[in-house]
Amino acid sequence: MRSLKYLFIAFFIIFSAFPSPEATATEENTTMEVKLKNYLGNQTSVKLTATGDYRTSGGEIFIKAGEDLTLKVESAKIAVYKGSKKAGAYASFKIIPVKPDASLSINGRPYPGSFSFTVEGGYIRPINHVYIEDYLKGVVPREMPALWHAEALKAQAIAARTYALRHQSTLIDDTVSYQVYGGADGHYQTNSAIDQTTGMVIKQDDEIIEAFFSSSNGGMTESNSNVWSSGNPLAYLTIKEDSYDPKTNWAITLDKQQIDLSKKDLSNPDEWWTSVQEKDKAVVPRLKVWLNNNGYANKDIKITEIPVLTFTDKKTGGRVTKGSIQLKFYVRDLVDDRGSLLEQKINLTNVAASKIRGMVGQGVMKSYLVDHSSSNPSRIAIEGSGYGHGVGLSQFGAKNRAEAGQSYQEILAFYYPNTNIEKEYGKVGAGAKTDLDVKAAPNSINMKAKTDHEKDEVGITYSLKEDAVVSLTIKDSKGKALTNPVRDQTMKKGTHSVIWNTKAVSDGTYGAEISTMDRSGNEGSATMVIKISKDTSVPKITDVKISGNYSTEKANITYTINENSKVKVEIKNSKGKAVGTLSERQVIKGRQSATWDFKNMNNGMFTVTITAKDGSDNKKTVSTKIPIRKTTGIVTANALSIKENRNNSSETIGKLYKDQTVTILAQQDEWYKVKKGSQIGYVVKKHVKK
Template structure:
């Protein structure tokens, strides 16, 4: 890429990839998340500086990176990379480490060598020497950094929208790989769009086309583009080989301004007639070529083609010709060249001498592919294959051509002209990608995890989240009360939570246990909840079985809390088996390993009171309003931990409570789990899955979406999250799903 202030060029290899829901089991390859290797602005550095805006945490630890401190990441040797804070080494890592924002959002970002980026960052070692950050962020926010990197934000918004759709389609086709922030993929400029005034149009372009992609034959197209096609588009097969694609034809483009260019190359780069060829050391360091910018490209090409680790001087560039053969798009297929040059072995090595004088080497090809010639002299100088002529006069060769880039697909300058002529972005895309169909990638962002019943749903949730499991947690399927608090324990052991009948194991669960062959099984609740008959059946899979139970639900929750370990902080919620408040807090509680306890509504349950004292609990958060946990219970807790150490998260109803939990704890919305708020036991095993994704559970009604949920989705989520429906359409209707998806898109 030259400069977004000048002219633009983008070239990619032809690739078509189509994603279906089967790709989505691995969160790292979810279509809403792009992984970008940061090279373009960073270069190759053995250390980089970090400025934190907001708060980040180091993945897998309780260490936080805080705004105001000065951080550096430095490669210590080929296998270790270190983090420094205010000049002091904090931690040494083997090969890599990752930092995550406490909540994904525009208020949390990182400046790396003074360029801002949103999202997560994995710092790796490249080539045993360099710090290489890999930035992971939602697709739509990635595009907000691509569109102004590829096209000036001041251009007509319709051109910018066409650019956004093309860039999104291309990025989605690469979703299962790490792309780079250069023209090798797409120029990604990071979080430059935080300057909302200057980048208003480019950000609007991404927002107004949210999720839009182009498909052909049901698959994503290769939405390649270039700066200028010189007045005629090119077929992909002509330049890159392979099958000609119907949406990438060669045809005249009346909108492209053609952008003529000229390159002059002096034939004699070094006049050696007066140089002492028997003693080249006398002039080697002082003599330079006539056209050093061009000859630097030539030297690099020669070094990549047989002269690695050599010091070269270009003496003469001659024999420049054009073949008569042209593509259907009018582009040159062949050309000729002759390069004469001198060679020295490395910086301090010997000169290549012959018969006592410096030897003149020759690289020549009377008929080379024009792609080779363009690489040799630099794509920034020979700007396209669309060359009209070569002339020779007064010892100078002159290439004259049109366009900039490969000319396949959309012309960025042509898109600008069409937009200025009041053409819509859809008309622009229709002209440059004929036969392509507008589509939306939201279908790839949706995963329904359900089953014929709650037991099969729990098994399918487990299959989705765990390929194997050494520990399995078993809960009662007809009453969620014990299993809800057990989600924190399941997370501790990275264990799926499976629901069973009181007196039997469902077939879906037995099949999964046969697959997992767990080494340990935890049963939540007493014999009335899960009978000895079920325990006996479970012993066919492992003899290492532990039953966690108390006389009542309160004591069972306390036993779970004791098994979890630390209880300096706890959540307390209603003991009602029909209250979903515990489900709403369960993903966050599980991720943070904070126990969930139950209490009676109007009196603090004695067993809970005794536990808070014996555990030395310092912080209590009540989940739910005063109808669920009364003010008198809150007062009793205050007597134990102090009023300043009590919080309450609630809402007007269970739906608003689930939203307020998200907002209070800054829960990452990149992966969102939706559950029905009335018959919610189907979703209970999903609480551990949501915790693994650091995502929330949002409650909805079966046949309608509460206004509080609509408001949150419309106002607080600016990108397309990965959507998980816990249960089938019998739990969350198609109408509700349509409302959710349309709200997120618009």
Template sequence: MKKVTSILLILLLAFSSFPIQNFHASAQTTQQPNVSVKLVNYLGNVHELTINFTGNYVLNNNIQIENGKTYRLRNEGGSLVLMEGTTRIHTFNEFSFVPSIYNEEHRIRINNRPYLGTIRFVAEGSFVRPINTIPVEDYLKGVVPSEMPASWNVEALKAQAVAARTYVAMQGNKVIDDTINFQVYAGYAWHANSTRAVNETTGQTLMHNGRYISAVYSSSNGGKTESNANVWGGTSLSYLPIKDDPYDSIDAWNFTINKTQIDTSNLNLSTPETWWSQTRERDTTIPNNIKTWLYNNGYSNTEIKIVSIPTMKFSDQLTSGGRVRNGDITVHFFVRSLATKDFVRNTDGTIRLHTVEFKNTSAQRIRAMIGINLIRSYLVDSVRETNTSIVVNGRGWGHGVGMSQWGAKGMADRGFKVAEILQFYFPGTTLTPVIQYAAHPVSNVQEQVTPLQITNERVEYDAKNDQIIIRYSLNQDAPVTITVRDSANKVVTTLIRDVTRKAGDLAQFWTVTSVPNGTYSYTIEAKNSSGQTVSANVQHILAKATQQTVQPVVTEPAPEQVSQPKEQPATSEPIAQPKEQPVASQPVAQPAPPKVTTPPATVQAKPKTPSVAAVGTRVTGKVNVNVANIRKSASTSSTIVGKAKRNQNVNILGRTGEFYQVQAGSVRGFIHVNLLTINQKLSNKDHITVVINGRVANMQGNALVRNNTLYVPLKGVADNFKMSYQWNKKTNRITIKDKRSNAIMDVNNRNATVNGKKVKITHAPQTINSRVYASLRTVNETTQAKTHWDSKARIVWITR
């Protein structure tokens, strides 16, 4: 998860492994639940580790471990061996250490990191894996300072504690670990301020309609929250709305990609062995990230050099929360076999240039390739391309759904309390009372082990891409092996072997271009933390067409659908994305044949595009519910200042987030967009309409989208605001001013002067079609106007 000074990372929650008594039951019985956490984040995968004891412990129910003892624990062929110095003390399949008394004076240090509670050590393949079981409130004391700086305002830390506790309660009995894939847990690394936040909210959770909410959060939403449905699919939850966040710190980011990574003009492509080891890519981070992605998606057991990244862009199709959905990326690279050290060559002996090209692919895939710490969120402001480079600018860090951690800090620093912070980010929810738990007896600090299960296994054939897709679900992380056998039970291929897969819905791809038709058996094997194997078998008849022809591509491919794990909010933030690229049946995948575009045989007349409302039209809306509340501000928790009845017409002045600003008689306020139906046709697929102060505006040019950013003619904005506008074409300086604002800007320059103060605007003005265009954010920054871009309806709302 994104950190502040290496503390906040991309913050995605999906954790818990409680003995499944819920918090309501705990409130009645005052018995605190436990949580069991697999320790991975700080330990990694090790064959041997050091453990040290403070206080007395009991090993496997009957062996006394004295205070101050230090041991080594190592994995020998699947058995665990406890050693004191060079002496072998005990050998077991697993070790369980329980403190004689549960308190802070009893601690186990694992490679010098302290933990409270019970620690069970198991063999995980050839590694040693500890599992820590601890009361949930003490667990949260190790989580909150790992997810949010402990020095922050205690009210923000309380909000973090409640969100983390709520998500734990909602997830039920699931296996978790201590990484960003669930929630970062640092063991007994407590801080006084964050511990106070946990103690002062003990047992408190957020509820909606009698159920725990999905209390997701991320580091920064960039100034606007996102809907859960836009990120993970499914139904939009009312307590996770899209709205502007004035408290978030924005957290702008950018990076540059050099299109050419290796200049091949001076290289002899017939003798790559003479220059391979000395040749490096121009950039470091992005090529390495792309290589890692390629190694996991069809190019395992190879060495790769990235030659160029000529294309990386996002489409204009945005979510209702303003995030990018799809885009294009192209990568050219050379390949060398790790096993044979041979280069993949063309028929003439020169080294082959491989190409991976995705058009209209998911933004998640592009982010996974470029790097989640570079594309920090899907709130991308611009992608600017030159002959030699690609520059990407964006805002936020993480998925943007639910609570912004930086926003919570901003609210706390302005005096808001925990209940107000949570109500802002999770409107309509109820904060439950504090619970007073009884002291936790030692006998209850025990782990409940959930059996590993493989479910929903099935096999499909994708004729378009000539691939077999093996789909299945895991209820916990586990190493997976997938083997394919023919009708004679002979192994055809092993697609993956002991590759750790995350819990959720998964898919494995197998390219079958050279595989004959027939009946095949697919065996999916997964190992639990004790090394025991569970398996599932599926038979499938492969029946490809006997003759394959290449069909010309006439239209753009449909947007790619990305399957998200159903029970895990991910991605951002650093959620492991499904492996959508097929695993090649050969060590090195071959480049796909070029696409051929063929014009249609006949040209049909286009249907007439419906006309839109004329310039000057007053925009009105009709109430579509029995009674619509008119609120003082754009929030469901804001004061109600009036009401409008069904079929009543109101004037729509503008839009703020998910609310229209309206005038209903003498009452002015805000009505939620779902409660009004606009009476006029304001736009169509070929036209973007700008509405300024409630009327269709004459912009003296068309609004347009460039690099996923909406731009409007600046003179049109100034004229509608009755501001003076001057553009010196020789110096490219623009001045717009009236009694309220005075802004001086230069074309293609982010430095500006607004009301006498030097500022850096988000987007530089641009000249397009002999006019000066400004982004909506720049309009806001220079004129103090409120702006909103409804990409779905293709309407721009500006009010001042």
């Protein structure tokens, strides 16, 4: 779900053929129309397999339970085959399940609900008409990991439902342009979150809000109007700091010269074309895709230089809105009148940042929140934080808030302030409001677990805000109940604990589910994921290496880790005080790296501390020293020019004045290479005293 764009008004009548066991008369208009593109792609032939009978809108049985059909595009129509026999051809058709619990597999992926089939651009295009709660069960586990904290999953379920109902009159698709939808293949954890919040949506002034969400906001939420200039600012989508967002970091580092062709014969590229490759393997392939889609279709391209890549015009939330890029490249079959390869150039200046991000790749430039950028004669470096547009709910922020004990009401109150939750439909209380300014539901339950691998047991604690009848169930990864440490016991308000013996269970992921009922019959529930791993070995961090560059004033720290772990890389000063966190994230085993920008640090001895915690909570910390010894000098001349190159006739790029301090990066003949602020250049050595 990433876009405000509407496609076009749906054109099929929705039959009320999707009853749910919990549906009531208030659910008359709670179906969605979803065009299936994401997983299906563009196909001229698809296979259908049904788990129940499906009929046409005229009442005839189209496909029986267990039967397979093949649909093919023939003469702009959909031809239907049973085995090798053609059963008919249609411009379009619709099928409806005879029983609501049936599902239809399309190329092996099952979907609930009914279907319309048309030909779109020469391809078969199914449109799934699905009850919204079933739709959400195919959405939530693809928008948020199903094993995250239950309160985060509930917040995601309500946000996804709100977004869906806001766009209900639009024919949406199953891609990130709206919400990723995977059909009937759900997960018991997310299904539970959806069931517990059935019908709940977020409203302001009795209107369903635009419940945008993204993976990570980088520590700062964003206004919708800063991201999508066509929309008016919405009061519930504000700019503010989010201390619970993990500030997902990303970086782009590019060599300006990708290929050196100075010694190549441009009139005879057959000699060298296949043997030379660009240095960058992340951004350059995306740039080639963009070039192929913008005037150079199906062309063989070599990108030789990327002289400029910058982002500017930050909005109040710190996100950039403009960008510039320059490319120099050759196309295999574009030559001048002498048969020599003709250099091509692209120069985009102060265009929308979204255009540049689309060129370099959204997976590379993960957000518009650019924290640092620098450029020297040979390299471009850009660092940022966040993943996605940053508007509305941060999924990683919601996870951390839930793990810190916040309820889904508190989570949604932060990301959509001055709104309320209403039960739009459902079994009980349709239209009832829950003000999102409240801090917690009356029966909210806080659960925690501590695993003791040596004793083969898990200590589970939970707190009650009032007296209640309590049941606690442990389930396996498939949702099967294994044991009930607490069964229908009356408990006083306060904190309680229970021990789950894990000797008989194997390593894996389990769920603890607690349900309560107070004296008035009000029910509460909570779920928690428990990982069992009898591994007691700590992660191994080896081959730690540090390389510094006084020109960029950055140090690169690399290390090898032997298992997947959550790793934190910190820098501490000589007094042991942390002066910076370089990385704090989940990493996969193998070689890892982090970058330290030390331009604001004084000379001295610093310590790099790497702490890793594996999935079994085994922890290991290693440390190594890193000295910072910047050479400085004092300007002795009244005025001193900073030259681009070691030549008095080269371009002057800056000025220094008497008694100013500069950082000396290197000595070359009678010149010092120096840095002052962001400027790097050359000055005559005799005018600077060390």
